[in-house]
Amino acid sequence: MAQSHDQQHENHHEATHHAVPYSEHIRTLIALLFLTAITVVVSVFGAALATLSVFTALFIATVKVVVVAYYFMHLKYEKKIYSGLVILVGILFVALSVLTALEYLNR
Amino acid sequence: MATATAQVSYLEAKKGILSWLFSVDHKRIGLLYLYSLITFFLVGVTLGLLMRYELLNPGKDLVEAKTYNQIFTLHGVIMIFLFIIPSIPAVFGNFFLPIMLGTDDVSFPRLNLLSWWVYIIGAVMALSTLVFGDGPADTGWTFYAPYSVKTGTNVSMSVLAAFILGFSSILTGLNFIVTIHRLRAPGMTFTKMPLFAWALYATSWIQLLATPIIGITLLMIVAERTLGVGLFDPSIGGDPILYQHLFWIYSHPAVYIMALPAFGIISELLPTFSRRTIFGYKAIAYSSLAIAFVGYFIWGHHMFTSGMSGTARFIFSMLTFLVAIPTAIKVFNWVATLYKGSIHVEPPLLYALAFIFQFMIGGFTGLILGALATDIHLHDTYFVVGHFHYVMFGGTGFAFFGALHYWYPKIWGRMYNKAVANIAFVIFFIGFNTLYFPMFISGLMGMPRRYYDYLPEFHVPNIVSTVGSWILAIGLLIMLGNLIVARFRGRKVTERDPWGGITLEWQTPTPPPVQNFDSLPELPLNGPYDYENKPQIKD
Ligand code: HEM
Ligand SMILES: [Cu+2]
Numbered sequence: 001m002a003q004s005h006d007q008q009h010e011n012h013h014e015a016t017h018h019a020v021p022y023s024e025h026i027r028t029l030i031a032l033l034f035l036t037a038i039t040v041v042v043s044v045f046g047a048a049l050a051t052l053s054v055f056t057a058l059f060i061a062t063v064k065v066v067v068v069a070y071y072f073m074h075l076k077y078e079k080k081i082y083s084g085l086v087i088l089v090g091i092l093f094v095a096l097s098v099l100t101a102l103e104y105l106n107r
Numbered sequence: 108m109a110t111a112t113a114q115v116s117y118l119e120a121k122k123g124i125l126s127w128l129f130s131v132d133h134k135r136i137g138l139l140y141l142y143s144l145i146t147f148f149l150v151g152v153t154l155g156l157l158m159r160y161e162l163l164n165p166g167k168d169l170v171e172a173k174t175y176n177q178i179f180t181l182h183g184v185i186m187i188f189l190f191i192i193p194s195i196p197a198v199f200g201n202f203f204l205p206i207m208l209g210t211d212d213v214s215f216p217r218l219n220l221l222s223w224w225v226y227i228i229g230a231v232m233a234l235s236t237l238v239f240g241d242g243p244a245d246t247g248w249t250f251y252a253p254y255s256v257k258t259g260t261n262v263s264m265s266v267l268a269a270f271i272l273g274f275s276s277i278l279t280g281l282n283f284i285v286t287i288h289r290l291r292a293p294g295m296t297f298t299k300m301p302l303f304a305w306a307l308y309a310t311s312w313i314q315l316l317a318t319p320i321i322g323i324t325l326l327m328i329v330a331e332r333t334l335g336v337g338l339f340d341p342s343i344g345g346d347p348i349l350y351q352h353l354f355w356i357y358s359h360p361a362v363y364i365m366a367l368p369a370f371g372i373i374s375e376l377l378p379t380f381s382r383r384t385i386f387g388y389k390a391i392a393y394s395s396l397a398i399a400f401v402g403y404f405i406w407g408h409h410m411f412t413s414g415m416s417g418t419a420r421f422i423f424s425m426l427t428f429l430v431a432i433p434t435a436i437k438v439f440n441w442v443a444t445l446y447k448g449s450i451h452v453e454p455p456l457l458y459a460l461a462f463i464f465q466f467m468i469g470g471f472t473g474l475i476l477g478a479l480a481t482d483i484h485l486h487d488t489y490f491v492v493g494h495f496h497y498v499m500f501g502g503t504g505f506a507f508f509g510a511l512h513y514w515y516p517k518i519w520g521r522m523y524n525k526a527v528a529n530i531a532f533v534i535f536f537i538g539f540n541t542l543y544f545p546m547f548i549s550g551l552m553g554m555p556r557r558y559y560d561y562l563p564e565f566h567v568p569n570i571v572s573t574v575g576s577w578i579l580a581i582g583l584l585i586m587l588g589n590l591i592v593a594r595f596r597g598r599k600v601t602e603r604d605p606w607g608g609i610t611l612e613w614q615t616p617t618p619p620p621v622q623n624f625d626s627l628p629e630l631p632l633n634g635p636y637d638y639e640n641k642p643q644i645k646d
């Protein structure tokens with residue numbers, strides 16, 4: 001049975017290990033650097049934009065998370081169910097924040 | 108597969124204490140958990156008995172007010188983090204999940220061993236608060252701020268212990284999710300898994316997603332105590348309600364970490380002892396997921412009296428009621444399984460029936476507490492203490508002991524004395540209800556929880572309750588004594604399915620070999636409880 005473990009392991013490798021071209025990693029990197037640059041720029045003008053800068057920063061951070069998860073962490077190549085699980089966790093996170101904010105803002 | 112070695116039972120495969128402490132065999136790790144859990148449980152019970160003794164009469168009998176506060180805190184921390192949260196998954200999940208799925212181990216055996224070691228480190232840290240500094244925390248197991256930031260007792264150590272224990276929980280959850288996705292026997296689709304596996308699956312997701320929240324929150328307490336960051340303490344600009352939110356965002360889902368595995372156990376016991384296919388397999392399976400999901404959104408019901416906004420109170424009260432739906436679905440399906448079954452009254456079934464009875468009381472009183480209007484009156488009274496002991500102890504605790512009696516012959520290849528087990532059960536059951544039922548009454552009368560003293564008008568229910576705690580202790584000692592004696596002197600069991608069960612663990616030799624199976628397990632045609640096609644077992 002110890003064997004069967006290794007076999008499963010190998011099958012698993014064949015099934016899902018895509019060779020991702022370097023160019024894709026590089027594009028991911030460029031995208032992340034670009035988004036970071038925007039975050040910095042926005043924060044420099046932060047005082048003028050007031051609350052808007054917080055939303056912008058959060059929004060850009062979210063985009064970055066998606067890029068990292070989708071390309072760098074290979075979500076793109078996984079079965080649908082895994083994207084589903086990630087989305088579910090995202091919904092959960094938003095719902096928890098909204099419920100807490102709801103309580104806080106109405107206090 | 109080498110058949111010669113496959114026959115050696117996991118108990119005999121290697122000798123010596125180190126072969127246990129560093130074993131990566133899921134069965135041995137399950138037993139490591141079992142022995143440590145029972146030890147801590149007995150410590151917790153002793154603290155509980157001490158508290159009940161103090162409450163026998165109004166006024167001071169045994170301990171100071173502060174000591175009492177420390178005792179109920181340590182009792183709560185031990186019972187929650189060291190006993191009931193790991194209980195069923197860490198012991199029976201570890202031991203039986205791989206076997207029930209028809210595989211030879213969990214996906215990450217070494218992480219599994221690590222999770223036990225992490226658990227032990229956390230346990231030692233929690234108990235170490237007894238012996239140094241100002242003694243155990245006196246905050247209650249909830250560590251509410253700002254008191255937890257200000258008290259001189261060992262809050263930081265207790266909180267770090269809970270933080271460490273969280274990792275153990277996460278590792279177990281992660282392991283089970285991957286195992287269930289990757290290592291099911293060929294042909295075992297998700298809807299052909301035993302319901303215990305479904306329950307563990309839902310539980311594992313909660314462990315994985317909710318535990319990090321309490322981890323961070325507890326670290327924030329430590330940061331607040333040592334650095335004075337100003338997170339929760341209003342005198343330095345913090346918000347104590349924020350602490351309660353963060354705490355209960357984990358701790359409410361955590362009650363489903365405690366309850367769902369127990370539901371899984373009951374869904375195994377009832378078909379075996381009524382020789383019937385479980386009624387509503389899919390309803391039970393999916394309701395576990397539904398409970399896990401809805402359970403995330405109702406934490407606010409712990410904060411109705413904390414100064415929460417009316418809107419939020421209304422929404423949380425409404426959402427709380429929603430959980431009753433999938434839970435009731437389970438209970439109806441269990442009862443329907445028993446209906447017209449060929450019922451074999453054996454010790455494990457008694458625990459399952461007691462579970463249904465007591466969990467129902469726990470659940471219904473939960474609805475009373477979830478209803479905004481009644482909770483305002485009952486919050487922080489003994490009604491709450493009665494409610495959560497009924498759910499956690501009367502529910503999950505009884506399921507745990509039911510599972511222990513059910514799988515005992517498979518684990519050790521021995522059978523306990525059933526007559527003694529039945530007697531112990533009756534005493535335990537009577538003791539439990541005598542101990543906790545009066546708490547509903549004193550609670551309704553208005554007796555507050557977490558005090559070492561009370562007004563004379565609450566005397567009678569407290570006497571009854573304390574006498575109940577002694578009855579329960581006697582039942583517990585007989586039960587454990589019976590099991591311990593049977594380990595060495597019990598009748599040897601070699602048949603594979605002493606109860607006539609048909610999930611895969613009953614197809615392996617007793618006790619199981621290191622590799623779990625000696626031949627390829629045979630999946631029943633129509634799902635895991637296919638008694639219709641097993642007439643030889645129907646008797
Ligand atoms: C012999 C068994 C037990 C006895 C006699 C007992 C008794 C008590 C008593 C007297 C309290 C304090 C109530 C108060 O002053 O507010 C308490 C609290 C508590 N018990 Fe138990 N109990 C027992 C078993 C258990 C079990 C099995 C669990 C969990 C599975 C548990 C979980 C708790 C928790 C979480 C608290 C709340 C602690 C706090 O307020 O911070 N108990 N118990
Ligand atoms: Cu709750």
